[in-house]
Amino acid sequence: MEESDVNKRIAARVRQLRAERELSLEALAERSGVSRSMISLIERGETSPTAVLLERLATGLSVTLANLFEPPATAATPVSRRSDQPVWRDPASGYVRRNVSPPGTLTPIQIVEVEFPAGASVAYDSGPRQKPAHQQVWVLDGTIEVTIGTQHYRLETGDCLAFVLDQPTAYRNRTRKPARYAIAIVMGTP
Template identity: 65%
Template structure:
């Protein structure tokens, strides 16, 4: 991933966060109170002047009521049902070094999103948020290598070919305990609460 791609994706994230916040009628202070990210950091992210971590983006997504993957959607969704590889820019988490790529086309009205992740050796990412609205279901399918996923107090060791289905209703930690990069796909579906 080159620096230009990272800068472009940070601008995309900036536009999405600002647009979602405005659409919900939230001030910077209100969103900060909802998600636990400071007002000044949200402002920096919305101006594209910060490289937020995956954990910070997850908090923002939870506060905005959307899945994390939707923060990477194009601001002007294409109605094209095909997402070409060239239209799926990778994003690197500045904290863990993991690289994610939204595979699904944005703006087609599907309740599903697919994300591909390349997870470096010994990397760990801990998402602290619990229950979300809408409720988010996801399945993690390990394509290569091995990862550990901890959901609350439950730890799952996943090998290539294994698939874990769960709801995002408690803290989640991803860990690659090995010395080689792991690759996995995440399939996400948001379901409104009744």
């Protein structure tokens, strides 16, 4: 899937989620900390938002970041073919994320694969959501550092970290080699 197609998908999905929650642009801006004008640009597909910006919108909409990459009003299907999985590159950090899970609501679990470039970092100022977002980060190749609030973890190939996404979270790759990891996400109490 091309980057412009992913940005269009994000635009449609943000509009859909905002409408479902009966939120005005102003209300979503207040809940997310993203300006009304930026939300408008995103909803029209006229900008390439960063991962940090999308995470703020996801928090304001009470969904996970992965939800923003699902097609709007999608019919649930049990299979997600690799060729249909949306791939998106964060314009700020260069990391590439691929939503692996089938779109829709067949399961509360979402799986995302991330390719994290050497030297890259991304920091989310996540806070509590209406429903808690439980995550597990499983390093498939390489080394990353994850900071959750004040706790710092160095993860190497095969390591897995479980946490609730309710405080600032940062990912760093201080090495000279790219890293690859999977994130499993469950919304609500498991």
